Amino acid sequence: MRRFFRSRKSGFYAAVLGLLLMGYGIYRGEMSVVVEKAINICMECIGIG
Amino acid sequence: MDKKHNRNDWKRHKIQALWALLTNSYLIGFAQGKIYKGKLKNLCVPGLNCYSCPGALGACPIGAMQAVIGNWNFKFAFYVAGFLMFVGALAGRFVCGWLCPFGLIQDLLHKIPFPKKVKTFYGDKLLRKLKYVVLVVFVILLPMCLVDVLGQGAPYFCKLICPAGTLEGGLPLVLLNQSMRGALGWLYAWKNVLLIITIFLSVFIYRPFCKYICPLGAVYSVFNPISVFGYRVDKEKCIGCGACAKVCGMQVDPVKNANHPECIRCGACKKACPVKAIGTPMGWGLRKEEKVN
Structure with a gap:
């Protein structure tokens, strides 16, 4: 197990899992929240809100 | 050895600068005091890059994560978490070294001559764990749990801590918009104090924000031991x-x-x-x- 985590293979698997999670997030419609936040000036981020 | 190290350093800084320019190339935003509102903002950039920077073409992953977690409809950000996992699993903290605009700023600040550069100090190792606390508390738990009547959580890391947002978004937008100048208060002052402290510390400590505070660095650091590039x-x-x-x-x-x-x-x-x-x-x-x- 330890050897697996130290090998680069686990990196590939984690990258694939990351892609799957991204896909699920997009399917759920999370991207619209991201873009909605990003195209409007974030008052909290700039220290006003 | 030093000359060779410096030459390599500047080569890296050129790539960092080129990436920062590419991802912040909405130059008209700097002239008009506005931000880019196009479709590219659907996508996250790998480094810490405030999406309220007038030039920013993409979304900051830490800001985006808080926005989705704080949204009453979702409560967990699979899209951003997946993106960070994908990038982290491929490159780990290579992103911090080569693709983060705020990392570049700290790198350049550290080049300013100072009589005594601090390499390490008592409590340095323990303080490096602070970024994990910042990630869990300010990026995940507070936006998830501390919500308003509508169930919406604020991006607490961006609001209370992030000096990159102040430098890349707060300063240019406030300078370019008179209406915003009238709305400044204690929060803006607090964030500017944090920015000044970060700048000052960066001169004699190498990348203090990345070492002790950055939640994005904390995420990528988890993937460092297994990342494909290592x-x-x-x-x-x-x-x-x-x-x-x-x-x-x-x-x-x-x-x-x-x-x-x-x-x-x-x-x-x-x-x-x-x-x-x-x-x-x-x-x-x-x-x-x-x-x-």
């Missing part, structure tokens, strides 16, 4: 001179752990090694038979 040390070639550990700004000893969570893969150790014992698993810098190690 370093390996050929133990047979290594002469134990300690040149690699000495040159490392993050105080990592590659001989002990070449893929330490704190390593930002800046490549300084690779260049400093007199026997070329440090390379990557893909073989960049090592011969075929050395990849096995």
Whole structure:
């Protein structure tokens, strides 16, 4: 197990899992929240809100 | 050795600057005091880059994560978490060393001559755990749990801590918009104090924000030991001179752990090694038979 985590293979698997999670997030419609936040000036981020 | 290290450093800074320019190339925003509102903002950039920077073309992953977690409809950000996992699993903290605009700013600030540069201090190791606390508390728990009547959580890391947002978004937008100047209060002052402290510390401590505070660095550091792109040390070639550990700004000893969570893969150790014992698993810098190690 330890050897697996130290090998680069686990990196590939984690990258694939990351892609799957991204896909699920997009399917759920999370991207619209991201873009909605990003195209409007974030008052909290700039220290006003 | 120093000249060689500096040459490599500037090569890296050119790539960092080019990436910062590419991802912040909405230059008209700086002239008009507005931000880009196009479709590219659907996508996250790998580094800490405020989406309220007038030039920003993409979304900051930490800001985006808080926005989705704080949204009453979702409560967990699979899209952003997946993106960070994908990037982290491929490159680890290579992003911190090469693709983060705020990292570049700290790198350049550290080049300012100062009589006593601090490499480490009492409590340094413990303080480095703080970024994980910042990630869990300010990026995940507070936006998830501390919500208003509508169930919406605020981006608490951006609001209370992030100096990158102040520098890249707060300062230019406030300077360019008169209406915003009238709305300034204690929060703006607080964030500017944090920015000034970060700038001051960066002059004599190498990348203090990345080492102690950055939640994005915390995420990528988890993937550093397993990421596809990483370093390996050929133990047979290594002469134990300690040149690699000495040159490392993050105080990592590659001989002990070449893929330490704190390593930002800046490549300084690779260049400093007199026997070329440090390379990557893909073989960049090592011969075929050395990849096995």
